Amino acid sequence: MAGKVRVGFYSLTGCAGDLLSILNIEDRLLEIFEKVELVEFVMASSNVKPGGVDIAFVEGSVTTEKDLKALKEIRAKCDRLVALGDCAVWGGVQASLTGLDPRELMKSVYGTEQNLYGFLGEHKPLSEVVKVDLELPGCPIEQEEFIKAFVSLLRGDLPEVKDYPVCIECKIREVPCLVVEKGEACLGPITVGGCKARCPYHGVPCIGCRGPIKDEANVAGELLMLMEKGWKPLDAINRMKLFAARYKDLAKLVGRG
Amino acid sequence: MRIVKLPKERFSELFEALKSWGEVHAPVKVGRFYSFKRVESLGEFTLSYTRTMIPPKKYFVKPFEDILKVHVEKGYEPIVEESKRIVLLGVHACDINALRILDGVYMDEIPDHYYASRRSNSMIVGVSCEPDEYCFCKSVGADYAWTGFDLFLHDIGDSYLIRVGGSKGESIVAELTGVVEEPTSIDYVKLRDYELKRSRMFRRSLNASYLPEVVDSLYGSELWAKYSDKCLGCGSCNLVCPTCRCYDVTESLDLNMVEGVRSRRWDSCFLRSHALVAGGLNFRPTRLDRFKHRYNCKSSIDQRTGMLFCVGCGRCTVFCPAGIDHLEVLNSIWGLR
Numbered sequence: 001m002a003g004k005v006r007v008g009f010y011s012l013t014g015c016a017g018d019l020l021s022i023l024n025i026e027d028r029l030l031e032i033f034e035k036v037e038l039v040e041f042v043m044a045s046s047n048v049k050p051g052g053v054d055i056a057f058v059e060g061s062v063t064t065e066k067d068l069k070a071l072k073e074i075r076a077k078c079d080r081l082v083a084l085g086d087c088a089v090w091g092g093v094q095a096s097l098t099g100l101d102p103r104e105l106m107k108s109v110y111g112t113e114q115n116l117y118g119f120l121g122e123h124k125p126l127s128e129v130v131k132v133d134l135e136l137p138g139c140p141i142e143q144e145e146f147i148k149a150f151v152s153l154l155r156g157d158l159p160e161v162k163d164y165p166v167c168i169e170c171k172i173r174e175v176p177c178l179v180v181e182k183g184e185a186c187l188g189p190i191t192v193g194g195c196k197a198r199c200p201y202h203g204v205p206c207i208g209c210r211g212p213i214k215d216e217a218n219v220a221g222e223l224l225m226l227m228e229k230g231w232k233p234l235d236a237i238n239r240m241k242l243f244a245a246r247y248k249d250l251a252k253l254v255g256r257g
Numbered sequence: 258m259r260i261v262k263l264p265k266e267r268f269s270e271l272f273e274a275l276k277s278w279g280e281v282h283a284p285v286k287v288g289r290f291y292s293f294k295r296v297e298s299l300g301e302f303t304l305s306y307t308r309t310m311i312p313p314k315k316y317f318v319k320p321f322e323d324i325l326k327v328h329v330e331k332g333y334e335p336i337v338e339e340s341k342r343i344v345l346l347g348v349h350a351c352d353i354n355a356l357r358i359l360d361g362v363y364m365d366e367i368p369d370h371y372y373a374s375r376r377s378n379s380m381i382v383g384v385s386c387e388p389d390e391y392c393f394c395k396s397v398g399a400d401y402a403w404t405g406f407d408l409f410l411h412d413i414g415d416s417y418l419i420r421v422g423g424s425k426g427e428s429i430v431a432e433l434t435g436v437v438e439e440p441t442s443i444d445y446v447k448l449r450d451y452e453l454k455r456s457r458m459f460r461r462s463l464n465a466s467y468l469p470e471v472v473d474s475l476y477g478s479e480l481w482a483k484y485s486d487k488c489l490g491c492g493s494c495n496l497v498c499p500t501c502r503c504y505d506v507t508e509s510l511d512l513n514m515v516e517g518v519r520s521r522r523w524d525s526c527f528l529r530s531h532a533l534v535a536g537g538l539n540f541r542p543t544r545l546d547r548f549k550h551r552y553n554c555k556s557s558i559d560q561r562t563g564m565l566f567c568v569g570c571g572r573c574t575v576f577c578p579a580g581i582d583h584l585e586v587l588n589s590i591w592g593l594r
Contacts, residue, residue, distance in 0.1 A: 031512045148509045155514070160507050163529040164492060167578070171496035172320040172523065174311050176288030179578040189489035189578050216529055218544065221489045225579050 005154055008053040009041040010074055012060030012067040013123065014092055017140040018085035019043050019059055025143050032147070035154060052077040055153050061087040061094060062129050065118035075130040080153060083126045084146075086139040086243055090211045093139075095123040096245045099254070125246060134158055137192055139209040139243065145194055162194045165213055166206050169197035178205045183229040185239055190217035208240065212247045219250045261430055261437040262444055263410075263417045269299055272346075274432045278380060278425075279342025282316070284309055290575075293345060304347045304384045304410070308391075310576060312499035313345050313352050314359055317375045318523070320496075324371060325519040327508060333519070335370075344380045351394040351568040353383050353402040353409075355499030358568075360405075361561035362502050380425050383409035385451070388459050391571030393584060396462040399568035400455075413447040463584055464593065465565055472556040475590050476549060484586050485548035487579050492525025494551070494573035494583075500559075500566050505530065526551055552586060 009019055023044055025032065039049045056078035062068055075081055083089050091098070097105060102121045103113040110116055126132050136142075136149055145159075152159040166188035170177065175197055178184040186205035188197070192213045199206055212219065219240055226236035237254055244250050263271055275281050276297075283302035284291040291309045293316070296302045311320075326334045348356075363372035383406040394400040402409060407426035410417040418440055421430055430437060495501040505524040510517035524531060527548075532541035541547050555567040567583075574583045588594065 028512060035512075035514070147512060151510050151512060151514060155510070159509070164525065165489075167489075167491035167493045168496060168523075168525065168528075171311065171493060174287070174292055176290065176310070177493070177576060177578060180576055181289045186578075189491040189493075213529075216490060216544075218486075218489050221487050221579055224487060225489065228580060 004035070004037040005055065006039050006051070006053045007036040007055045008039045008057070008074070008078070009043070010056060010058045010070065011043070012058065012071060012088070012126075013063035013094070014060035014085065014087035016043060016059065018088075018138075019057075021140040021143055022057075022146060025147070028147070032150065052079075054079045055082060056080070057082045057084050058126060059084040059088050061091045061123040061125065063094065063120060063123045065120065068120065068129065071126060071129055080133040081126070081130065082149070082153070083132045083135045085141050086137060086209060086211055087123075088126050089135045089137045090243060091123040091125045091246045093242060095125070096241045096243070098122050098245045098251075128246075134161075135214075137210045138194065142194055162192050163213060163216065164193045165189050165217075166191050166193045166195065166197050166200065166210075169193045169195070170200050173197055173201055175200045178203070179225070179229070185226050185229070185231050185236065187222065187240060189225070190219055190222045190240070190244070208243045210243075212244045212250070217244070217247060217249070219244065219247065219253060223253065259421050260440060261419050261421065261433075262440040263419055263433070263437050265415055265417065267436050268417070270433060270436045271429070272299060274429050275344045275346060275380070275382065277432075278429065279344050279378070281344045281346050283346040296346075302347070306347070306386075307389050308349070308570060308572060308575065310497055310572070312497065312570070312572070313348055313356060313381075314499055314502075316343060316345065316379065317356075317359065317372045318363065318369075318502070318504065319371075321520065321522045322371070323518040323520045324506075327510065327517040327519055329510070329515050329517075336518075338371075340374055340378050342378050342380070343375075344382060346382045347384045348381055348406070349386045349394075349570070350383060350402040351392075351399045351570040352499050353381060353405040354394075354399040354562075354564060355568045355570070356381065357405040357562050358500050358559045358564060358566065359502055361559060365561075380408075380429075381406045385409075385411045385455070387455055389571075390460055391575050392459065392569060393461045393463050393571065394569035395456065395459045397465045397565045397567055397569040399564065399570075400459075411448055411451070413444060413451055416444070418444060418448055461571075461584055463567075463569065463587060464591070468556045468565065468587070469558055471591055472553055472587065476553070478590050480590050481549050481552075482545055483589075484581055485545040487581055488527075488544055488548055489579050490527040490544045490547065491578060492527045493576050493578060494581075495525035495527065496523050497572040497576045498555075499568060499570055499572070500555075501525075503531070526554070552590075555583075556587065 039053045056074045086092050107113050149159040178186040184205040187208035188206040191208040192210045282293045283296045284306045285294040285302050291306045363369040406422045409420040503524040504521045506521045508519040533539045
């Protein structure tokens, strides 16, 4: 196996849906893995090899002390670190609880205020803890986007970082605008594209599962737009918080940060 | 250029003649608005419509397309599509004028062969229209098409007066011998009456004279921020604009690591990467910069046609999710009300 790029896949706190999405690329899975030396991918194989990796793909949020320790170890032994999916990029749906008292949360779920599993008190994206070289958003990730990124990384390159919102993909597919035509609470304008506007295409407003466009999304403008369409501010903010709670501008809107 | 008269009850014969020339695409109602789509029969479309969301440019620069095959050793090879003839039936004057602007951009010294071949395989059939509350084509001089069409249908009530704009149009009219008639002076009076009536229907206007200089001069106005704060930077205004012509190019390799494609996608000057250059410099880093840039671009003159880069179709206002009104912005910056 000498000379092959060493690759590891790791899971922190989340539903493991991103790694599952990779395993679901069934018809191309062998093509993907024949190109690399697979060092670790516990969901696919119990054969875990020792040593460092060239590329580490990490899904899940940094939620527990165990996550924190694991992530630091991964960062120390990899050359490039790729955050896979919304949990790793933004903290995931669980991060929408940011700001609530962790003891209250523990009590409501487990009936005790005791910290049962080393909960850090909040759910952080990888980039708040370590240096991240590439982020692939989505809940879960898009398989096509993963393949393109995988090929780029194997060539020592980085893929196109998408900076366009879902609106662009709606227009490309000529999907009637759910905001303009129906006044729906669509988060397309602030959400990073790459899904080919899957939900609006089927008439369902975007809930922002690919996360906000980093450093660009105008969440205050989105809030204003939704309020003008008759949405209550709290409902509009909660809708945005689902996947974007740790986006700095949204944190400001809800009084944190 | 000449003019003939087609009684409306014989419109189907024109439609059949167009269909025998190529695929006919016409405005079809989709949601609350319209879309140019392939049509086979008269009942599928309407010539009495406000506006399509996506302008006719989609036929010539596709929203997304693969343009080159890539091979890491052999290099690049153009992807040549099978050429097919397309008739765009029911194009408004503003959109025809926008195509004239795009023609200049894409078929200048170095023609874009994807655009040029599709354009030469197309026939443009214009139709007269009545403005709604968003149209301001008249104030930018785009409410009438002097050129840029093969046929232009002017509604005078029970008939169309058809201006014939070139050899393709002539070939269609030639097939309609015995169907089309010579117009009479009464028809021309009706045409003039229609024009006068239409002219009075415009409710919105833009002070287009001096606009390029004024907008450029007021680049530093603090009023821009009022609107750019509301702007979501989503790029919808660019994609629905009939004269926006920027595209982005990306390249990717397949899993075999040898073959791939180079693709292009309609771009927007509201996106971060639009003004991002090598070395990481972004010469329009903020939404305010990009907002002002777009208004400057739309308020400048296309040197080839002498027209403003805005044809007054109203799409950017209608399809802005944030409800930003193009005319309100310009009037407010200027200090007009």
